[in-house]
Amino acid sequence: MLHNLVHGLTALNSGSAIAYLVLGSVLGVFIGVIPGLGGSVVLSIVLSLAYHIDLTGTLCLFLGAHAGSYFSASVTSILLNTPAHPEAFAVTFDGFPMARNGRPGRALGISAASTMVGGVIGCLVLIGFVQIIDRLPNLFHPPEYVALVLLAVILVGTLGSNSVAKPLISAGLGIMVASVGPSLITGTYRYTFNQVGLYGGISLVAVALGAFAIPQMAMVFGTATTTSKQDMTGKDVGPAQQIELGGSFGRQVLGGIAETFRHKLLLLQSGLVGSLAGIVPGIGGFAANFMSYGIAQQTVRKRKGQWGTGLAEGIIAPEGSSLAKEAGSLVPIIGLGIPGSVGGSLFIAALTIKGIKTGYGFSTSYPSLPYEMVWILALSGILGTIIGVIIAPILARVTKVPGPILVPFILALAVLGPFLASVEYFTVYEVFVFGILGLLLRRLRYSLASFVIGLVLGPTFENNVYLTHNVYSGFSFLTARPAADVIFLIAILVLVVKVVQIRLESRRATATLASTLTHIDDPQRRIAVARDQIRRDVRFPLLSVIMTGILIALSVFFVVYGWQQYDLATKLMPIIGGVLVAIPAIIQLPNDIRRYVLWRGARNAPSGMAEAPSDAPDGGSEAAPVPEPEPVLVGGRRGSVLSAVANGPQGTLGAQPALATAVAPGGIAAIRENAWGRHGQYTREFMTFVWLFALVAVCFVFGFLWGIPAFCLAYGMTCTRRFIKTLMFRAVFSVLSAAGMWLLTYEALKFAHIVYLPQITL
Known part of the structure; x- marks a missing residue:
């Protein structure tokens, strides 16, 4: 040693x-x-x-x-x-x-x-x-x-x-x-x-x-x-x-x-x-x-x-x-x-x-x-x-x-x-x-x-x-390898404990909901409060249904195509992966559909607290947000009082962010979080991928050595107005960032022993 x-x-x-x-x-x-x-x-x-x-x-x-x-x-x-x-x-x-x-x-x-x-x-x-x-x-x-x-x-x-x-x-x-x-x-x-x-x-x-x-x-x-x-x-x-760290920072550290x-x-x-x-x-x-x-x-x-x-x-x-x-x-x-x-x-x-x-x-x-x-x-x-x-x-x-x-x-x-x-x-x-x-x-x-x-x-x-398939016929490994049995049992136990935990949290959430609504005398008001809470809690319901459906279709294609095209040794892993996706997704799909129907009903119903959003994701809004009531503590953390009603066992993790605005300097329109629209968060996230696509395209056409600096220059001149107010400073930032990335790209390509070509293809 x-x-x-x-x-x-x-x-x-x-x-x-x-x-x-x-x-x-x-x-x-x-x-x-x-x-x-x-x-x-x-x-x-x-x-x-x-x-x-x-x-x-x-x-x-x-x-x-x-x-x-x-x-x-x-x-x-x-x-x-x-x-x-x-x-x-x-x-x-x-x-x-x-x-x-x-x-x-x-x-x-x-x-x-x-x-x-x-x-x-x-x-x-x-x-x-x-x-x-x-x-x-x-x-x-x-x-x-x-x-x-x-x-x-x-x-x-x-x-x-x-x-x-x-x-x-x-x-x-x-x-x-x-x-x-x-x-x-x-x-x-x-x-x-x-x-x-x-x-x-x-x-x-x-x-x-x-x-x-x-x-x-x-x-x-x-x-x-x-x-x-x-x-x-x-x-x-x-x-x-x-x-502030103050002047005695060094003595404090010692x-x-x-x-x-x-x-x-x-x-x-x-x-x-x-x-x-x-x-x-x-x-x-x-x-x-x-x-x-x-x-x-x-x-x-x-x-x-x-x-x-x-x-x-x-x-x-x-x-x-x-x-x-x-x-x-x-x-x-x-x-x-x-x-x-x-x-x-x-x-x-x-x-x-x-x-x-x-x-x-x-x-x-x-x-x-x-x-x-x-x-x-x-x-x-x-x-x-x-x-x-x-x-x-x-x-x-x-x-x-x-x-x-x-x-x-x-x-x-x-x-x-x-x-x-x-x-x-x-x-x-x-x-x-x-x-x-x-x-x-x-x-x-x-x-x-x-x-x-x-x-x-x-x-x-x-x-x-x-x-395992070759050495142990069928499921004989379950009797031949007790250590494997123990590990499998631990994995199953973890899943069971997690399911029980989720159900207990759902019950606590339901009890909290009942306790919260008992303080509201007007029945219509209670329904309105519950619906408003559902609208806030159920995030991306339509996208969840679509994503689950895509995963099911993709996994079924993987299994069917692999079963038809490859021999057993070749198709074993893709089939296992496809089944591991398909079965939980099929089980999850009804819950996603239920959450979407629940959210849709709450969205279309009249609200007693705020107007229902109209343009946000799956129906969000860019209207000014309405202050929300204080979330109720569920299971020792801030959570939704309707997590059991709205989300069920497959609910999202923790409290969801409320509609909010990011204060923008210089009088520029504020970002509407969790909203579409010109200044909405999701539109800007979509624009990130537009910029990424532009970067990929310009690097394909002109090569990395010129494509990356061109991208940095264009981005700096157009997307930094919220933080760099004057045109001159934006131009300086853009030129310096483009020059720095050109040097970094050049050294990286040289370090990797890649000969630069004006156009890089497959």
């Missing part, structure tokens, strides 16, 4: 490795601080570079960006009460109150020290598991792998969701997409329809950028607000007053670091909780910080009643587990090839690009590689945290950059990245297609995480299903 540990460190002694490590950490710090742009988006961009740099550089860039984003996400949680990542939500409980009480530097210092120490503890735990990691696959045969894939999909997809069907549909859709291209078992081309661009399968880079970066850009362009005012689903979370090390046992406990939680696929990604916070509340009893008021322990507990869980999540990734999050899926994709196969025999085949990952994760966590503390005042201001200002740069990188990875222009079309699909999935509350995991694990799933 000691020899491999030293060898893993010596792999980082080159200048290029250190440069990639620093670059990755800086990218993670700066992009991770912006809500919606960190995590998956930055990793998707990094993934496109994996084709052109060596393995060590890829690991440094990828893990560096991943680790560097965690502390910067906490900066916005502490200073703005706006988590940049869902995992950073737990630190707002005590971090923001401490900052609001005049100690922002102290809170950041505690967060920084806890993140660093927790990351080191997680890396030590990872070193311990590396010693037995090659023995883990001996416990798992093909049936167990099939069960693990299903369990990972279910855990990741249903966590925080109010639907059971949608995560399964999302995973099945990912498996269907992974079926396109050559079969790994027989080599037969599937669903290519004589398109040369599909012969190599769907580009993972195109899917990642299309599904994550494009929808986020559409959402921020749609509302014309800063990205710090939107959460991961694009819902408005409201602006927070920025806390005091916070010193205070952290006075809680050594809590630091150790948080690091261990995060590490062990991260080992379980689907659990550690979001729940580890909350688990650590909850356990700390039970163990630090002397602080009982003070949690949530700005306690140092309330920052140490979640932050000590944040980076530790990422180290723990590497255990199932390298030992079993099973990711527990979108980031883990993209990491497996990066290793696959470099020819590294995770799972059985990983440590034997690459004895020093796990230790190299340990060193990179530990060093990048320390480096990213130090950089984050130093530039925390700058990071706090970065979150105030208007989202639409970033749109041309992210769109350009999203289009350029897949081409750099594959040198095929067809992948650019895939970005456009998966951008539309990603926005639809996010709007309708499908699970993008399940979709990506289904896509990445599709080949592993196919191989093990085929081996």
